[in-house]
Amino acid sequence: MNTTTKYAATALAAALGVTVLAGCGSDEGPSGSGASGGGSTTVTLVSHDSFNVSKDVLKAFTKETGYRVKILKSGDAGAALNQEILTKGSPRGDVFFGVDNTLLSRALDNGLFTPYEAKGLDRVAADTQQDEKHRVTPVDTGDICVNYDKKYFADKKLAPPKTFADLLKPAYKNLLVTENAASSSPGLGFLLGTVAAEGEDGYEAYWKKLKANGVKVVDGWEQAYNEEFSGSAGGRKAKADRPLVVSYASSPPVEVLYADPQPKEAPTGVATGTCFRQTEYAGLLTGAKNEAGGKALLDFLISKTFQEDLPLTMFVNPVVEDAELPELFAKHGEKVDTPPTVAPEKITAHREQWIQSWQSLVLK
Numbered sequence: 001m002n003t004t005t006k007y008a009a010t011a012l013a014a015a016l017g018v019t020v021l022a023g024c025g026s027d028e029g030p031s032g033s034g035a036s037g038g039g040s041t042t043v044t045l046v047s048h049d050s051f052n053v054s055k056d057v058l059k060a061f062t063k064e065t066g067y068r069v070k071i072l073k074s075g076d077a078g079a080a081l082n083q084e085i086l087t088k089g090s091p092r093g094d095v096f097f098g099v100d101n102t103l104l105s106r107a108l109d110n111g112l113f114t115p116y117e118a119k120g121l122d123r124v125a126a127d128t129q130q131d132e133k134h135r136v137t138p139v140d141t142g143d144i145c146v147n148y149d150k151k152y153f154a155d156k157k158l159a160p161p162k163t164f165a166d167l168l169k170p171a172y173k174n175l176l177v178t179e180n181a182a183s184s185s186p187g188l189g190f191l192l193g194t195v196a197a198e199g200e201d202g203y204e205a206y207w208k209k210l211k212a213n214g215v216k217v218v219d220g221w222e223q224a225y226n227e228e229f230s231g232s233a234g235g236r237k238a239k240a241d242r243p244l245v246v247s248y249a250s251s252p253p254v255e256v257l258y259a260d261p262q263p264k265e266a267p268t269g270v271a272t273g274t275c276f277r278q279t280e281y282a283g284l285l286t287g288a289k290n291e292a293g294g295k296a297l298l299d300f301l302i303s304k305t306f307q308e309d310l311p312l313t314m315f316v317n318p319v320v321e322d323a324e325l326p327e328l329f330a331k332h333g334e335k336v337d338t339p340p341t342v343a344p345e346k347i348t349a350h351r352e353q354w355i356q357s358w359q360s361l362v363l364k
């Protein structure tokens with residue numbers, strides 16, 4: 001899930017000095033309960049480019065288990081998953097993090113993961129646990145939603161849109177930029193949100209109207225948010241002219257955290273009636289060289305220590321029910337109680353059909 005923003009990930013990595021091979025060391029690292037027995041003390045986590053974790057949290061894992069974490073970033077969520085499918089059976093790491101509910105069936109159907117029931121799973125929200133065989137472990141959730149530039153709408157004395165239906169109104173013509181549903185995780189999530197809101201029989205007509213109302217489509221989130229969206233720090237520097245963008249309900253805290261000085265109010269808002277919930281999972285890769293280390297890492301990903309680190313490192317919501325949210329995240333992020341969703345089995349059955357239909361309607 002590229003449920004986090006590359007802007008946030010890059011900024012946080014620079015601030016903390018986190019490297020792509022964070023925690024990487026030789027096999028002669030510290031000994032601990034998990035690393036005993038003469039096996040490798042390095043466990044490799046394969047993920048998308050937006051994965052981030054605080055250095056202190058990685059150190060806590062090493063202290064607790066004896067394992068050092070090597071992080072192998074592999075492009076966006078879809079690209080990272082495709083690479084693992086190509087190397088199935090001879091994986092590049094031990095654990096894969098970042099497959100979400102929009103692509104989960106692709107991973108499971110390809111047999112990428114070895115079943116493992118992580119310790120502490122009883123504290124994880126039940127509605128995120130989609131695989132009874134425990135081939136994957138839920139780690140976080142995020143809501144894909146339209147964000148808006150508060151200053152633009154205030155200056156124009158125009159109320160921002162609230163719902164999918166609002167986006168079709170003439171007042172919002174040529175204002176929205178979204179990502180390609182065939183190549184972008186948030187783009188696909190937004191498409192699925194329209195399927196949930198308009199129905200399988202109505203989403204095509206909706207997209208015809210949205211195209212007629214001037215929606216702009218770009219390849220990925222970074223271009224949409226940092227180059228085309230006038231409300232982001234990057235967009236303001238680029239003199240962007242689109243005040244509506246498909247991003248996340250947790251994007252506003254990013255604009256506060258990295259501003260200098262920090263504003264009292266986020267410069268961007270969220271159209272809460274345009275959201276689709278994304279859940280990210282991690283799994284033990286079949287053929288992992290360090291299976292014991294992989295299992296220990298999966299346990300740690302749903303520990304309170306890791307879960308409470310998520311909101312201000314990857315700007316997503318924890319799935320562990322007793323995890324506390326940081327004040328800045330809770331204050332400036334938007335809580336979406338009941339976003340539209342699509343059943344996993346329907347996504348599995350129709351995802352490629354919906355994407356192809358979307359391409360023929362919107363890109364041609």
